[in-house]
Amino acid sequence: MLQLLKTSIFKKFVMGLTGLGLSGFVLGHMTGNLLLFKSAEAYNHYGHAITSNPIYPLISWGLIACVVLHMIMGLWLAKDNYQAKSGTYALASTSAKDSTFASKSMMYTGVLILFFITSHLYGMKYGTYYEVTYDGVEMRDLHRLILEVFQSPLNVFWYVISLVVLCIHLSHGVSSIFQSLGFNHPRYTPVIKIIGVVYAVVVAVGFISQPIYVYLVH
Amino acid sequence: MSHTLDSKVPGGDIAQKWTNYKFNSKLVNPSNKRKFSVICVGTGLAGASASATLAELGYKVKAITMHDSPRRAHSIAAQGGINAAKNYPNDGDSVYRLFYDTVKGGDFRSREANVHRLAEVSNNIIDQCVAQGVPFARDYGGLLANRSFGGAQVSRTFYARGQTGQQLLIGAYHAMMRMVGAGKIQLVPRQEMLDLVVVDGKARGVICRDLITGETVRHMADAVLICTGGYSNAYYLSTSARMSNATAAWRCYRRGAAFANPCYVQIHPTCIPVSGDHQSKLTLMSESLRNDGRVWVSKLKGDTRAPGDIPESDRDYYLERIYPSFGNLAPRDVSSRAAKRMCDEGRGVGRSGLAVYLDFKDAIARDGENVVREKYGNLFDMYHHITDENPYKMPMRIYPAVHYTMGGLWVDYNLMSTIPGLFVLGEANFSDHGANRLGASALMQGLADGYFVIPATLSNYLGSTKLEKISADHEAFSAAENDVQVRVNKLVSANGSKTVDEMHKELGKVLWERVGMGRTEAGLKEALKEIPKIREEFWSNVKIPGDSKDYNLELEKAGRVSDFLELGELMARDALIRDESCGGHFREEHQTPDGEAVRNDEKFSHAAAWFYEGEGKDPTRVEENLSFENVKLAVRSYK
Amino acid sequence: MGNHGTIQKDHSMTLNVQAWRQAGPQQKGKFETYKIDNIIPEMSFLEMLDVLNQKLIKEGLDPISFDHDCREGICGTCLMVINGDAHGPERGITTCQLHMRTFKDGDTIVIEPARAKSFPIIKDLSIDRSAFDRIVSKGGYVSINTGNPQDANALPIAKENAELAMDAAACIGCGACVAACKNASAMLFVGAKVSHFALLPQGQPERTERVLNMVEQMDAEGFGNCTNTGACEAACPKEITLENIARMNREFMKASLVKRKC
């Protein structure tokens, strides 16, 4: 097993699986958070429903595991890859033979996302704990927290930037999952590539709309 | 010194000779095989297949190549295909017909027994290659596809797109690398053989130069296989890969191995014409194109119209006109000379006037562009890249170019040269193609030699020969190594004013003009004066930068050119004495009124083998009589 | 330059060639600039280098070492990186198939060797690609001895599979995929070899072993990992597709799961 872990392809396979998990999560997280546009109550109920769910720790730890594995493998790949080169070329390749910016910068966008997640968790999950009661059920007032956080233009700016970075990461990442897991087909791959980009944009726009909305409206 | 040639052809009926031979030959028992070591110089089709097979049998094999990898040998460039008498298309093919076609195609200048053996094993080659995973072209039913090639009226050519040589070589390379992985073959890349070591009259090793460090290296073995390809590059411009050379074969010649029929050179009819002085090599457009392309020139002299503007009525499809039954598929020598005649008449096309058209208009109209693309796509692309002209839209321009050398080291039925223990395989030997090689049969021969012939004949030799124990300190090794170093040092110290390429081009020009498509007594005599002059100047006036203890590509080239300068003279000498026209050797004095070759069977039904007699001395010419008991001597007609 | 006649008489170019010069594997290398003229569009890129080398020799300088052989795009020897592109700017061709008509009068052309740890530089533009051979020796074959296999037509193979196998087998081992990849990954080369056999019935008996062993050797040679950037596919003169890498990934994971020994 350890042997396997060291092989190039297995590392990629782990990247793909964890990437898949994370991509699924962000879409879900984004859609769920859209309840913000409905009402504070709906938003908070949603948050409560999740955190009070018996399998929540599983999801939570699973996510953390995904991020950690993804990061470790990403950095490991980067180290191997750096060592495999013996220098860079004097000129960048021309457009006909170039690859996309997103694909070339996965490592850098990834690290930025890591910063974002750390600060995000610090500010949200482990942020100020307000309470609110609906129909006698006590729960966390995440809505209030959000409103507070996004009062600061600095925070909004940081979120928007990070989400653009996430968008770039995903615009390559989502279709890359298929390749890493061994799926490439002349009929489907071009479609998957388009879906990957759409996915990235939808997630990013969906998320970005929230801080902007809060900042402008509240 | 008197020299004799014994072809050692076994007795019996032609169809039984090889079977009888195998039954009667000495075997080496499996556990003894690993006591024998074999050096295989060259890892093209012949060398890779031989190395792999011998290693599988248990011999200790050392495979030496001057390339960086066995996968790069010149064989990789063969495009068209490989023949076999499978008769899958059910068009009347048989071992006998393949044998017959090859003897006739060779213009009755080959050894019948060898050719028959080649035809016999041809089918095994296809089986073997398919089992290795060579992706030959297939029909929709999943079975192998065939196409036809020049000089045959049946479809017996197997192919893998336009990359047959590549796929076959990769197959042999895989087989060989498997043995390298298993530790049965020691692979020695980037070393060039510069001398043969003969101990007690037997070939026992080679001296190489490590091309990266420049050191000379001794290799010792019980037998040496030379699989180093042909010498077309003597002409400077040819379709051969640029590193192809005659050095290994030539140095064996200088150690006593006879060199046979050096004047037999094949000029291929369908190559991309020369575009200027900078030209470094010529690119072949596979002969298979002639299956669907039609060759023509304008009926008018000096016609400068674009091809599209020349109406049907003004086009002369001369091959179809002169050779109605073979048409565009007339053999190579016949088609090449026809093209030359058209250009000599002033009907050549293109800017230089040294080209004819090969037109696919009708094929595209008949089968559609897609079908044509599927068959020849990569050739068309290649043409397009080189000429910047789109052959789907306008006809290709083609012209003959030096392509293959039928001559080579003389070998007997065992593929053994006149030096015991020195075997010669593939294009490096003179064996199976007589005076002209048919398309798709060099690949066949290289693989036949390597996969099927040498395993039997080598064991016969090793099983019946007493070999003394020697070490690489033997004086013969020291002497040969010293010779090599002297020669190399002489080259680097000349420090003259002409580059190797300049000198090579001079030689090439003489050979192309005088020992090329059409040869005359006067021209050959001229060549025999000119070549020694160039050679003399070479040794005193060549300029080689750098030193010998380094990766020095100019020095490598210089060594090869120095050998071409000697071989070129022998080619002219051989061509002069062979006072007849046969196959690739066309003496203008001997032709019919409409330009066909006229053989002289009474005087020249033999192979001419040349023995080296020492520096500055004339070599000795010895004849091996060729008798034709199965294929009746006849005028080769493709009309 | 030249007049505006119908036949371009003087269409020759003057170019600046900036070439990587490195005396040996251990020595430090640097760029050297040379000016050459009389380069015509019909010349191939290597013929342009020939012209330059002839000039250097005449001037008593060391010519630029570069490897080449077939000069028709099939042997895979001539890899170099031209203006940042492996095999130059055009897709689907090798350096030797690149023609000078791609360049303009006055252009500067930067030529470098492939830069990958697993391809040590021998001299100038010449590199050592024997790592590829070692990978092949670990499983890039069908283990049959020469002998009397079954008749070639006893094994029908669907035309489509035969064609796909041929697409993969068209690889010329040039190493452009490694040169172009920002990770110096050899996945396209290895993927093509694995695919060639995985697609054919002949390759089935060793399917599991082959992919495991070849990937192990690929990693041992120090090639990088693939991060799916696709530069290799764009640089490959034989247009080997990324599908082959995906197939290798799949083959590898499957093989890792089913193999019985650890």
Ligand SMILES: Cc1cc2nc3c(=O)[nH]c(=O)nc-3n(C[C@H](O)[C@H](O)[C@H](O)COP(=O)(O)OP(=O)(O)OC[C@H]3O[C@@H](n4cnc5c(N)ncnc54)[C@H](O)[C@@H]3O)c2cc1C
């Ligand atoms: C463009 C082209 C297309 C062709 N198409 C066809 C075709 O369609 N069908 C067909 O049947 N034939 C074809 N031929 C002919 C055929 O390719 C060759 O005759 C055949 O491949 C020769 O194989 P070989 O193994 O004898 O030699 P090669 O493939 O030339 O191999 C020579 C080997 O010897 C090594 N070597 C040479 N000298 C030395 C030395 N001094 N020291 C160490 N190593 C050395 C080289 O490194 C190489 O490994 C074609 C030829 C050309 C030029």
Ligand code: HEM
């Ligand atoms: C923790 C910080 C992160 C780092 C360092 C990082 C780094 C990387 C790297 C180097 C790759 C490899 C590129 C490739 O092989 O194609 C990658 C792929 C990927 N990443 Fe990240 N990433 C991080 C976070 C994330 C997050 C949070 C997500 C999702 C929201 C994500 C989604 C993906 C996806 C989908 C892929 C493609 C996987 C594949 O190619 O199989 N990454 N990442």
Ligand code: HEM
């Ligand atoms: C505008 C954008 C976002 C908003 C408003 C938002 C909001 C929140 C809130 C309120 C929580 C706390 C949930 C809780 O503790 O119950 C949370 C948790 C979390 N968010 Fe976000 N989020 C945003 C974007 C993102 C993005 C882009 C990512 C990933 C790349 C992300 C990853 C996470 C993670 C991993 C958690 C912790 C989940 C858990 O374990 O409970 N978030 N987010």
Ligand code: SF4
């Ligand atoms: S996959 Fe393409 S680029 Fe890589 S070695 Fe093969 S032919 Fe060259």
Ligand code: F3S
């Ligand atoms: S360029 Fe490199 S990153 Fe992968 S897709 Fe090709 S090997």
Ligand code: FES
């Ligand atoms: S020299 Fe053979 S591919 Fe370029």
